[in-house]
Each structure stands twice: as structure tokens, then as C-alpha cells.
Amino acid sequence: MKPAIMRKWYYGWNIVIVTSLITMLTVGTRLGAGPFFNPMLDSLGISRTLLSSIFAVSMIVYGIGMPIAGYLVDKLGTRFVLLSGAVMIAISTVWAVCSNDPVSFTFAYSILLSLGLSFTSPIAVTPIVSKWFTRQWGKALFYLSTGSMGGIAIMTPIFTFAIEWVGWKTTMLLLAGLFLVLIAASTLILSDDAPVNTDLLPGQIMMNRTDLSAPMISLDKWTDALATRPFWHITFGLFACGFSMNLLGSHGVPMLMDHGFHEHTSSFSIGLLGLVAMISSVFLGNLSDNISKRLMLSSIYIFRGAEFLLIVLIMSEWQLYMVSAFGGLVWAGSTALSSAILGTMYGLRWLGILYGWSYFIHQIGGAVGVYTAGWGYEFFGTHLFAFGTAAGLSALAGLVCLRLPAYNKISVSKGEEV
Template identity: 50%
Template sequence: MNKTGKRTYYGWYIVISASLIVLLSMGLRMGIGPFVNPMILDLGVSRTEFSVIIAIGMIVYGLGMPLAGWLIKLYSTRFVLITGLLIFCASVLWTINANGMISFLLSFGILLSVGLSFLSNITLAPIVSKWFVKQRGKALFYLSTGGMAGMAVMTPVENTLIHYFGWHQTLLLLSGVFICVVLPSAIFIMRENVPEGADGVVTRGRVHNQDIQEKLTWKDAVRTRAYWQIVIGLFACGFGMNLMGTHAVPMLMDHHFEPMTASFGFGLIGIVAIFSSLFLGSIADRYPRKNILFWVYFVRGMGILGLVFVESPWQLFFVSVTGGLVWAGSIAMSSAILSDFYGVRLLGILNGWAFFGHQIGGAIGSFIGGWGYETFGTHVIAFGAAAFVSIIASIVSFRLPEKITFAKYIKDEVQSLSK
């Protein structure tokens, strides 16, 4: 109960629980930078070869997302979370005992990616969207805050744990934390039965729109230009975020920053994103979502480009703070727009395939980050490309429609109401 005597809306407990899960899964997926150098030394591979493994993992991570969306529709969020946890724990045990490149590729590159995809934002965004109508944008932004907190928290934590215990023990410790967070959340908190109207007042127009959305199929969605505009934006998001997650810390160390300074500078993006996402969440349902998405991609592109040219800690921290202001927005806004356009029922599968585009971008970004440096001796190629793609995404996002109408379903609805 709060001070006014009203019960706290149950949906917020789901948001908190989901945010903690995303904190861990995205924190590990996006904050892999501290693992790069010690794993390369242990495996005896080049940065390009390691980048190939990461790139394959990114694609598998993307393929796991529509699978997770399909399983949610077939079973439940709880089932997908517990399955993902089991896969993740098995992959960690295999990874720390892996011998040779093939074993490491199968365990760390493929199996771990499947497990993390089942514990990702894609699995949790549909249930959050179900519980929120009037405040859907805010709730999804808060969910994204978990991912940003993960990047802020996990990167320096992983760096510290690896320094004292090595990367094998660090993965084991993290798997124990995953069990303590994901298992009770899946069993006790994730409820699929939502009260009528969720958190908002259902108007006649909204009911009418929901009736039409209930009839939509995924084929209807992918035939619209707006869906592919979202996919283009998420491709850019994946390109930049995974390039940063895999290569930002090593890049900064190549530019003669101390390891802890590099890790903190990268983690600072997530720290700022935690607070900025709270602000963006407060305006997400008050202003056109496409306008917010435009600024997210534009400022992020400038930040990615700026990061490669910083020469001192204060410059690094300034760029990190600036980039962190918009770091959380793309995933939240994309999910909100998809649910607005096509309904919550299709959100899991549509979000999953859209995020496959995100992971294709992530695979390309992760590969180019290593290959570009070893081929040209500079990080400007990869980070400049990420900035360029982000600017393209900002333009495409600005051109999104305010809403989508499906003429054939509107005609059917009008005919049924007239009878």
C-alpha cells in the first residue's frame, strides 16, 4: 500500500522483476568487453577470430528471440524464462571446460547466446505491455533501464572479478546470481492474467482498435513499411551497441587508457542511461514516439563517433555522459511502437524477428570492430560506420507514420457493427 492508501499496481512488480533479469542478461551480453583479452590469451586466437565467434553468437542470439516469442505464445513467459535459465547454466559449465575453438564456439558462442536470448527484453516486453496501456511507454522505458543498469554495473564488476578470480570463476559466480534472480521471478511474480483495461481507462476507440489488432497476422505486419523502418532502426542499434559492448573497452585500452578507466568510462554510459531513461519514460506517452526515436539514434551516432577520438579521461567521461542520455531509448520506443501499431498479441514474434535484424547488425559490428582494427590499424572504420548507420536510422525513424490503418479489417468491423 502507498501513502494514499491505494495498492501499488501489480504490473510495477513485474516491471521491477523483469528489469533485474534484463540487467543480468543484457549486462553480460553487452558488457562482454572485459572477457575479450583474457579469453583471447587463454584460447591463443587473434582478435579477428574471436570476433567471428562473437558475431556468430550475435546471430544465434537474434534467432533465439523469435523462437522465444513463439514459445511465449505457445506456452508462457514463465516457461521461456526457466528454459532460458537451464540453457544458460549448462552453457556456462560447458564454456569453462571447453577445449579448443569448436568447443568454445558451441558453448560460449551458440548455447550461451540461446540462453541469454530467452532471458532478454524480447521475452519480457510482451508481458509488460500486457499489464500496461496508458503508461506502456513509461513501463517499457523502465524495463530498458534494467539493460542500461546492466551495462553500467556488470562491466566494472566483471572487470574486477576477472582481475581477482579469472574469467572461469567469474562466469560461475554470475550463473549463481542468475539462478537467484530468474528462478523466483519466473515462479512467483510473472502472471499472465491481466485485469481488464490494465492500468488505463479503456475508451471505445481503444476497444475498437484492439478488436482490429486481434485479427491481425504477422503477415499483415511485415507487409507494412513501418515494420521495416523499425527493423532498420534496430539494425543500427545492434551495430552500434554490440560494437561498443565488444570493442569499446579494448579500443580505449589500445588508446592508452588504463583498464579500470576504460571500463568505468564505458559503464558510465549505462549509469547515465539509468537516470535519463526515467526522464524519457516520463515523456514517452506524452510526445510522438517517432520523434523521441529520432533523437535517440541521432545523439547516439554522434556519441559513438566521439568515443573513438577522446584523448583524456575527462573527454571520455563527457562523451559517455552525452551518449548515455539516449542510450536506453531505441529498444523501449521500438517495442512501444510495435505494440501500438500491431497489438500486444503479436509483439513477441514481431519484436523477435525485428531483433534478429538487431543481431545481424550486432554481428557485423562485432566482426568489423576486430577485423577493421587488425586490417587498417585503426578503430575509426568500425566506429565511423556505426555512427553513419545511426544517422540513417534517425532519419528513417522520423519518417514513421503516426498510426497504421488496416482497411480490410476496418471494413469487416464496420460491417459487423452495422448488423
């Protein structure tokens, strides 16, 4: 009997692990703002609409920083961008906790902190992960997205308990310290110099590498993509994604509390959604390299729309937990699939900058969603308006993504995966 051959651990998975942790902190800070909302409201003494507007500005600035981060990653490398982001996060956090008026708080929290977070966002690390993978590209991007889901699942409950224990200001300072430690350590592991043949097996190197390097749509410059429909189909989907995700992240806990659920129950349900999404992303990652990405993306958006309609209508705890678990199944993957499709359509050369601009629209959607939630509640006296809008946009995004051009999946020989 021929002994089994043990394959060496592929270094690219170290890149995925480290970048997933960075993404978890970044997305957790940006989408886990819900537990901070009421304490900040009391501390600053401002209206719900004004604080929602401040949160909305933070979403826009976070989005503006995305293409800047993508451009700088291409020119100066991933490590430089991440370290710059960590420094901005540290400075802005100290400034924010020392602010006593909404103007100063807006400059610190909404502008400088958001710009720093954009430099540690998925946009900054997606290109380096993509460089290290070919055969398991979709899986790697899905595994990277577990960091985003972990930001919801892990950071939201942690923020809730930490704020109760030490207050929102100390919680933010501890978070900034964690950013500095993690990103400083990550620079010892991250490398932009991926092997020429990435993770391809010996029999796949000549057959597939050339095929993958050729995009479906050739561009002379990245701005040419703006004249193509697939870019805007993907971007509209990310707008709907940003609207819904940031709505839930900023107003999910306050909405559930307004509906009579305890603060811990509310934060746990959002955390449960993220936890199920982490598990789901592993499963979907294994599928993503074998079935149509556009059909997966469309299905995720349509089912997510149903989840947003259900979560605002539930009446009991068991219903809340069931809806959260259901939502978690389809919460993961929209950003991973969007970036993979962009890379396939236009090539890895333009992925960072195009994904950055698409994510900028994602954050505009987030800003609109956050503002709509605050304004809609004060104007209509209900959260149904904002969450119903999220449901409609998600369903429409699913239909739009069905119009993405189909492309032939690159055939790969079967082999052991690491």
C-alpha cells in the same frame, strides 16, 4: 479539506522490477563481453579476428533465439521460457569454461549460451509487461529498459573487477548461478494474467481501452507485417542499434585501452554511460506517453551517431567522461520505443513475434558490428572505421524513423500515477 486518497500499489510494477533485473543480467552478459575479450584471447590462444568471429556468431544465435522465444512465450508462457533459458545458461557456462579449443568454445559460448540468453532477453519479458499496462505503457517499457542500461552500467565494471580477482572462468560460473537463483525466484512473482482494465483509472476504462486494442494496421497473420514499410523502418533502426551497442559492448573497453586509457578507466567510462542511461530512461519514460514516439526515436539515433564519432576521437580522461555522460543521455529508449511503436502499429497480439524478428535483425547488426571491429582494426590499424560506420548507420536510422507514420496519441484523463 478533503483528505488525499492513497492509491494501492499496482502489481504490474512488481512485474517491471523483476523483469528489469532479469534483463540487466541478460544484457549485461551479452553487451558486457568487453572485459572478457582479452582474457579469453590469452586463454584460448587465438587471433583477435577469430575471437571476434566467435563473438559475432553468438550475436547471430542470440538473434535467432529471439523469435523462438517470442513464439514460445505466446504458446507456453513467460515462466516456462525463462526457466528453460536459465537451464541452458547453466549448462553452456560449465561447458564453455571447460573448453580448450575454439570449436568447443564456439558451440558452448556462441550457440548454447546465446540461445539461453535469448530466452531471458527483453523479447521474453516485453509481452508480459505490455499486458499489465495501458495508461503508462511507454513508461513501463522505458523502466524495463533501465535493466538493459544497468547491464552496461553495473555489470561491465563488476566483470572487470571479478575477472581480475578470480579469473574469467570463475566469473562466468558465478554469473550462471545468479541467473538460476533470480529466475527461479521470479517465477513466484511473474503472472501472465493481467487484469482486464490493466492500470487504467476508473474514468479512463470505457474511453480508452477499446481504442488501444485496435491496432493502426490490422493483420490476419503476423507475416503480413513483412509487407508493410513501418516494420522495416523499425527493423532497420534496430539493425543500427545492434551494430552500435554490441560494438561498444564487445570492443569499447579494448578500443579505449588501445588508445592509452587504463583498463579501469575504460570500463568505468562504459559503466558511466550505462548509469546515465538508467537515469535518462526514467526521464524519457515520463515523456514517452505524452510526445511523439517516432520523433523521440529519431532523435535518439541521430545523437547516438554523434556520440560514436566522438568517443573514438577523444584524447583525455575528462573528454572521455563527458562523452560517456552525453552518450548515456541518448543511449536508452531505442528498444523500448521500437517495441511500443510495433505494438501500436500491429497490436499486442503480434508484438512478441514481430519484436522477436526485429530483434533478430538487431542481433545481425550486432554480429556485423563485432566482426567489423576486429577485422577493421587488423586491416586498417584503427578503430575509426568501425566506430565511424556505427555513427553513420545511427544517423541514417534517425532519418529513416522520421518516415514512420504519425499516429494520434490516445487521450487519457489526468489522474494519479502509481
